[in-house]
Structures are given as structure tokens and as C-alpha cells.
Amino acid sequence: MFSVMPKDRSFFDHFEELGQCLEREATDLSQSMNLWPGSNGHVGQMEATRHEAHRVMRESLLRLDTAFITPFDREDILELASELYEVISVIATSARRMELYRLEEMHPSLRSHTTAIEVMARELAAALKHLRKDAKLTSLRPNLDEIGRQEEQARQARDRFLLELYSGQPDPLQVMKKREVHDLMLEAIYLLDNLGRTVERILLKND
Template sequence: MNSIFSYFIPKDKKFFPLFEKASANLLKMSEKLVELVQSDENSDREKMHKEIERLEQYGDEITHQIYLELSKTFITPFDREDIHALASALDDIADYIHGSSNRMFLYNVSVMTEPVQKLAELVHEGCKEVNKAVSEIKNLKNIRVITDSCVRINSIENQADYVFDKAVGELFDYEEDAKTIIKYKEVLSALETATDMCEDVANVMESILVKNA
């Protein structure tokens, strides 16, 4: 009988801790990303890259667990579509942080330019705000904290757009080697897209607030 009742009771004690684990994991990933682009030692960069890879796999496990709980739960803390959308958006950030790191190594990018470092820092800032907002959705009492984080995430994404556009423009203006242009553009693009994914999380959070606040 207890198992039957547990099917109908919202799994607040399961979904929210999983979301918090996912956002905390993103914060760690972004910290390692900043360490990677600020390091001058190839051995340290490789160590950070492997750690990002490990954390991305851990994030995949968390996402899978959220989907599994969603499939087993009849009544959820908020809309099933929003739970799925939030889990997917958090996972997308992890994918692009890992993708950025991956491109640096696959394309043998040895010089971490100022725009690359700046975008990595913006990704980290975005992940800090995501983590802060996700930590507040379990009770929706501190709506101002969530909305403020969402506003800051949007501002971070706008800054990233500017840094990306300016950096690509300078590549075309001053870099003569086509391969180098392609390498850096791919890395910059992945970093900028990670901030876009942070904005996607903010959009989902705002949708949850509108429906449940």
C-alpha cells in the first residue's frame, strides 16, 4: 500500500536534490574550464580536460536519473514538461562546456587568447547564477533571488555575444591562416553557446515561476 501511495505523492525529495546536484556539477565544470584556459602548462590543461570529461559524464547520469524519476512519478512538484525542459537545459550547458574543452584539445589550440579566457569566465558567471537560481526552486519563497539571477544570466549572455562577435571580427581582420581562424572560431562558438544554454535555463525557470508563483 505504501508503494501505491508513493506513486501519487510528489517526489519533492527526489527532483529538487537532483536539480541541485546537476547545477552544482555545472559550477564545478565551469571552474575547471576557467582553470584550463588560464593555465600555461599542457599537463595541467590535460588534467582539467579529463576532469571536465568526468564531470560531464556524471551530469549525464543525473539527467538520466531525473528522466527515470519522471517516468515513475504520477504527480510532480511542477509541470512534467518543465521538469524535462529544465533537466535538458542543464544538460545542454554541460555538453557545451565539455565541447569547448574538447575542441581545444582536438584542434591543438595552444594559445588561450583573451576572448577565449573572457568567454570561459562568462560561462562560469552564468553557471554561478544558474546554481543560485536552481537552489531556490524547491520552495519558490525567494522569487526575487531567482528573477535577479535570470536577469543577470541574460546580461551575461549579451556580454558573451559581444565578445564572440568582436573576437571573430578580429580573426578575420588580422589572422591570415585559414586553419587558425577555423580553430578559434569553433572554440569561441562552443563557449558562447554555453552561455546561450544558461539563458535557456533562465527561460525555463521564468516559465516555472509564472505557472507556480
């Protein structure tokens, strides 16, 4: 039956705000890495961005509880908003770990990971802006393909990192610290790749 009730389009605002938070978080991570071992306040800014993202995510969930007609299935809105906040939180945590552990030496793969996170965040934020326009999957294929390409490169960088990390007689404590930071960044990359597939699935369902 045709419905004259308008869809609640405020969710698109929430997605775009979360996309902006994600871009800021990724940029601050990259800039923090470039300035390391100093961070020039970027880690604190990232924590503030995480709090802002949490607020937007909660607003989206509260709206979901009261909205009568939504632009997508409710479970898809819940999944997308929750996944966006989760990756923002993981990125913030990785930067905080670097600061707490006072890592002075950064493996090249960590720097490549921050670049990958920044590129993936930018592509994902661009894709989110097109959701309100009833975009077709084909129009967002370049963004989603780039996200997948960055994830594949990160997998290869991880192999090189692990090979070098355990070579020789490394300090076990330093190994643990570097491994944890590396794993957090890689988790963020995997989450971003999964977000790309979530957007893809939502577009296919609503085509």
C-alpha cells in the same frame, strides 16, 4: 480537488546535483584556460563530470516516468533536466576541442567567455537551490538578471573576436579551429541564458 498525495520532491535533488555538476564544469573550464596550453587534468575531470551529469539526468527521466505527482509539470521537469545536461556537455566539448586542436594562442574574448560561463553557472546553480523552497520570481531576479547581463556582454565580445579573426591574412586552418572553439563557448552561454528563462517561466507558471 485537494490532493493528500505528496509530491515527489526527489526532482529537486536532481536539479541541485545537475547545478553542482554545471558549476564544477564551468570552474574546470576557467582553470583550464588559465593554465593553457597545459590543462593539468581539468579536461579529463570535465569529461568525468559530464558522465555524472548524464547519470543524474537519466535518473530524473526514469523517475519522471514513475512519479505519480510531480512538483512541476512533467514537460517542465523534462526540459529543465535536459537543458542542464546539454549545456554541461557543450562546455565539456569546448574544452576537449581546445585540447585536440592544440591551440596555443587564445583570443581575449575566449577568456572572457570562460569567465561569463563561470558566473552564469554559479548564478543558475544558486537559483536551482531555491526551487524546492517555492521561491518567488522576485527573490531570484538578481540571479536571472546577472545571467542576462553576462550573455549580452558575450555578444559584444563575439563581434570583436570576428573582427580581429579575419583581419590581415590569417592561417585558414587556425581560423577554423579558433572559430569552432569560440562558437562552442558562445553556444554554452546562449544555453545558460535560455536556462535562466526556463527557470523564470517555471516560477511564473507555479506562482
